[in-house]
Amino acid sequence: MDINLSQCFIAVDDHDKAIPFYRDVLGLEVRNDVGFEGMRWVTVGSPSQPGVDIVLEPPLADPGASAADREAVAELLAKGLLRGVIFSTDDVDATFERVRAAGGDVLQEPIDQPYGVRDCAFRDPAGNILRFHQPRKH
Secondary structure (H helix, E strand, O other): OOOOOOEEEEEOOOHHHHHHHHHHHOOOEEEEEEEEOOEEEEEEEOOOOOOOEEEEEOOOOOOOOOHHHHHHHHHHHHOOOOOOEEEEOOOHHHHHHHHHHOOOEEEEEEEEOOOOEEEEEEEOOOOOEEEEEEEOOO
16 A cells, blocks of 8 residues: 655635745745635645645635634634644755745744754745755765
8 A cells, every 4th residue: 555645735814925935936836726615725836746735725724614713723823833844955055045035034044953954944924834954964
């Protein structure tokens, strides 16, 4: 039996801000843009990984969710407390400079971590934490 990652989800509060960041700054391709019951899902992905999609979804993608639940999730998103993703790159320093030069919200400049990677971190326009890492060269 073979199991592979197909999709992961990132909550965004404004797709019109998220798309240029993920497409133009990170270089991901937009694969799908779907609306349903007043909500929107945009699928992006790396051209080098055609079988893996990142779905930019509403903070609470449930049409039956209460107003209080929607507000609670929106507050968590604004604080950056929802999970983001970790991207791998072959050159974390160059990736850092490209994202920073495009106006990315820097959380951590590239550093060597004790667990064997060199990484950096940014916030996306919705406040999600995105990390970029590469295995540390010995």
